[in-house]
Amino acid sequence: MTPNATTTADPSAPPLLRLESVAVAFGGLLALGGIDLDVAQGERLAVLGPNGAGKTTLFNAIAGDITPTKGKVTIKGVDCTALPSRLRPQLGVARTYQKTRLFGGLTVEDNLYLAQAGKRGRHLALRRNKLDAEMRVRAREAGQQVWLGAQLDEKVQDLSHGQQRQLEIGVALVTDPDLIMLDEPASGLSRGERERLIDLLEALPRESTLLLIEHDMDVALKVADRVVVMADGETIAMGTPEEIRSNELVHAIYLGEAG
Amino acid sequence: MMPTNSRSLAVAIAFVALVLLPLIGSDFFVDFVMTRTLMLGLAASTIVFLSAYGGMDSLAQWLIFGVVGFAIGNLVAESGRGLKFGWEPWLAVPVALAVATLLALVLGVLSARSTGIYFLMLTLTYAVIGFYFFGQVTTFSGFGGMTGIDPPDFFNGEPRRLYYAALILSALAYVAFRAIARTPFGMALQGVRDDPVRMESLGFNVQVHRTLAFTLAGFVAGLAGVLNIWWNGQIDPTSIGINPTLDLFIIAVIGGIVHLEGAWLGAFVFLGANIYLRDIPVIGNIGGVIHDRILAEERFNTVVGLILLVIMLTSPDGLAGMIARLRDRLRGRTPDDEDHLIDIGYQPTSKTQLG
Numbered sequence: 001m002t003p004n005a006t007t008t009a010d011p012s013a014p015p016l017l018r019l020e021s022v023a024v025a026f027g028g029l030l031a032l033g034g035i036d037l038d039v040a041q042g043e044r045l046a047v048l049g050p051n052g053a054g055k056t057t058l059f060n061a062i063a064g065d066i067t068p069t070k071g072k073v074t075i076k077g078v079d080c081t082a083l084p085s086r087l088r089p090q091l092g093v094a095r096t097y098q099k100t101r102l103f104g105g106l107t108v109e110d111n112l113y114l115a116q117a118g119k120r121g122r123h124l125a126l127r128r129n130k131l132d133a134e135m136r137v138r139a140r141e142a143g144q145q146v147w148l149g150a151q152l153d154e155k156v157q158d159l160s161h162g163q164q165r166q167l168e169i170g171v172a173l174v175t176d177p178d179l180i181m182l183d184e185p186a187s188g189l190s191r192g193e194r195e196r197l198i199d200l201l202e203a204l205p206r207e208s209t210l211l212l213i214e215h216d217m218d219v220a221l222k223v224a225d226r227v228v229v230m231a232d233g234e235t236i237a238m239g240t241p242e243e244i245r246s247n248e249l250v251h252a253i254y255l256g257e258a259g
Numbered sequence: 260m261m262p263t264n265s266r267s268l269a270v271a272i273a274f275v276a277l278v279l280l281p282l283i284g285s286d287f288f289v290d291f292v293m294t295r296t297l298m299l300g301l302a303a304s305t306i307v308f309l310s311a312y313g314g315m316d317s318l319a320q321w322l323i324f325g326v327v328g329f330a331i332g333n334l335v336a337e338s339g340r341g342l343k344f345g346w347e348p349w350l351a352v353p354v355a356l357a358v359a360t361l362l363a364l365v366l367g368v369l370s371a372r373s374t375g376i377y378f379l380m381l382t383l384t385y386a387v388i389g390f391y392f393f394g395q396v397t398t399f400s401g402f403g404g405m406t407g408i409d410p411p412d413f414f415n416g417e418p419r420r421l422y423y424a425a426l427i428l429s430a431l432a433y434v435a436f437r438a439i440a441r442t443p444f445g446m447a448l449q450g451v452r453d454d455p456v457r458m459e460s461l462g463f464n465v466q467v468h469r470t471l472a473f474t475l476a477g478f479v480a481g482l483a484g485v486l487n488i489w490w491n492g493q494i495d496p497t498s499i500g501i502n503p504t505l506d507l508f509i510i511a512v513i514g515g516i517v518h519l520e521g522a523w524l525g526a527f528v529f530l531g532a533n534i535y536l537r538d539i540p541v542i543g544n545i546g547g548v549i550h551d552r553i554l555a556e557e558r559f560n561t562v563v564g565l566i567l568l569v570i571m572l573t574s575p576d577g578l579a580g581m582i583a584r585l586r587d588r589l590r591g592r593t594p595d596d597e598d599h600l601i602d603i604g605y606q607p608t609s610k611t612q613l614g
Binding site: 063064065084085086087088089090095097101102103104105106110113114115117118119122123124125126127128132171 | 454
């Protein structure tokens with residue numbers, strides 16, 4: 001199957017995210033072999049693939065954690081290929097990490113506050129002001145949104161793994177980003193928590209664009225409008241969840257292994 | 260964990276006791292033990308601030324402390340080595356502090372990309388460079404050092420005034436460091452400590468935060484350096500060499516590198532051991548009797564090493580953590596080692612190498 005770059009959302013609108021021949025090499029290892037992808041605003045795209053397929057590397061290239069070796073990353077029409085990751089929240093980009101990356105010595109609320117402070121420029125202030133108070137209110141709301149309302153004042157390192165995964169998502173959502181990138185958000189969650197996660201993702205504003213790496217097929221195929229399947233740094237299939245479910249190649253290299 | 264209110268109350272009581280101390284303490288105790296405790300504690304508090312809030316373990320604080328001394332020496336002294344500018348002592352203070360702060364800014368910029376053991380080694384390198392710089396550049400000092408550096412008239416021959424100056428600056432630094440932790444900048448600094456990669460992806464410039472924290476700590480270390488040169492009246496490169504550099508770090512660790520107040524506790528125990536242990540016959544005779552001599556440096560190091568060992572084995576977060584646990588036990592709470600380690604955000608797993 002030849003991957004195509006069309007979207008299911010609104011083909012006429014300029015894409016929110018455009019990848020043109022994006023390649024990433026680590027020394028002699030080609031982790032991404034030249035990915036072309038357009039993601040429209042409001043689209044929900046799941047990225048599937050076996051371990052080592054290059055999914056997280058793709059995320060890192062989009063989020064700016066690594067600079068692509070070749071190719072071009074455009075977000076909202078801005079060439080971001082070499083833009084540092086710290087400047088991307090201004091473009092409305094927020095992400096989570098496969099391995100939880102939170103501020104363990106701070107409380108849940110502090111974590112959700114910092115996520116906003118980063119985007120809203122409260123970096124070096126030595127006095128708290130009205131904006132900080134607003135961000136605190138929003139932080140508490142976002143904590144409740146990811147079912148951590150009772151843990152807002154707890155230090156993150158004291159939370160369970162599942163709670164930390166929930167907060168990881170909260171930190172990404174609290175800034176109301178335009179492009180939300182979730183790297184295996186369901187990993188480590190119980191069945192009940194996964195169902196709540198699906199509800200949460202389905203309840204996101206329709207204009208929010210979602211990129212999702214997920215091994216849990218229930219989550220990925222339920223939430224996504226479109227699915228990209230990767231293997232060995234290439235996209236090997238692209239289509240609706242139904243098309244991917246019935247794709248024999250995907251079954252052979254991915255779903256077959258899982259099932 | 261000791262509640263914040265209880266902790267603040269304990270610190271407030273200690274402060275009042277220190278205010279009243281000159282009324283009852285001997286001249287020797289106030290001047291030789293407590294003024295130096297406050298000066299060294301102030302310098303060590305910058306190590307604690309950087310480590311506990313910024314995740315940066317710095318060995319350069321003593322260098323900055325010493326640079327202020329050399330700067331004031333060059334500007335104030337009228338004879339001997341150095342520039343001999345003969346300035347009014349008060350006038351030299353802002354200039355010396357500006358030099359120290361600028362130096363901290365430059366060193367901060369250079370080391371902001373490094374973390375962990377690499378940051379530690381880089382700051383050790385700065386300390387060594389500082390030692391050789393003032394030793395070999397005779398324009399500013401030379402190995403013989405500088406003497407005859409008078410404090411302002413207000414402090415000259417008035418050790419209790421210097422004591423109160425050290426107390427006021429220590430109190431201000433303590434309050435300021437704790438207040439900064441709750442500001443947006445302080446929150447971000449603690450975020451940088453816990454996960455710099457995530458902080459970058461949230462929009463923060465991690466290197467700017469590290470650099471500014473290092474600069475602020477440098478300024479405070481410089482304040483301690485001002486007190487020190489006024490107290491000492493002299494400075495030489497050996498006094499900013501590796502041994503005293505490590506001593507300051509040891510003070511911070513003895514006190515409890517995760518508790519700000521531990522910096523002053525550590526300084527008190529360190530100086531107390533240095534001054535009083537030589538009077539105890541058994542300890543004074545470690546390694547054989549040395550007639551008519553004060554406790555030799557090597558013996559002192561042995562004793563301090565043993566104290567450090569005992570404290571680190573029994574309380575990884577130093578004396579301050581030990582006291583906090585003791586209070587909890589007296590109040591009938593279940594002590595929890597980790598609670599104390601995370602009192603101000605400390606993550607034991609990332610710092611165990613300090614022991």
